[in-house]
Amino acid sequence: MEIWEILFIVFGFISVINFFMYGIDKLKAKKNKWRISEKALLCTSFFGGAIGGFLGMQVFRHKTKHWYFIAVNILGILWQVGLIVYLYIKG
Numbered sequence: 001m002e003i004w005e006i007l008f009i010v011f012g013f014i015s016v017i018n019f020f021m022y023g024i025d026k027l028k029a030k031k032n033k034w035r036i037s038e039k040a041l042l043c044t045s046f047f048g049g050a051i052g053g054f055l056g057m058q059v060f061r062h063k064t065k066h067w068y069f070i071a072v073n074i075l076g077i078l079w080q081v082g083l084i085v086y087l088y089i090k091g
Contacts, residue, residue: 004087011080015052018044022056022063029062038063042072050076 021044025036041063045053054073056062063069 002087004084007080007084007087011048011051011084014044014048015050015055017052018049019052019056019059022053023060026060026062038069042069045069045073046076048076048080050074050080 018041021036021041025041028035041053050073053069054077057064057069057073
């Protein structure tokens, strides 16, 4: 298995977890319960789960008014996809 394939799977797994993190945080926000920290959401997005984070923002309509969440998710998507494409082309 190539390194880009492994990263694709790892980033996909982290994205699924991050997607659910956004959903859980939104649910907890509605119920005024303990929340997942913004730092945890942002770090998970930037370090592998940006696609899940961005989709979670859209699906759950959560953190969409915070410019830095949009920026971190877009930057994360760019570097994660860029790395996979680079490794795929490099061969």
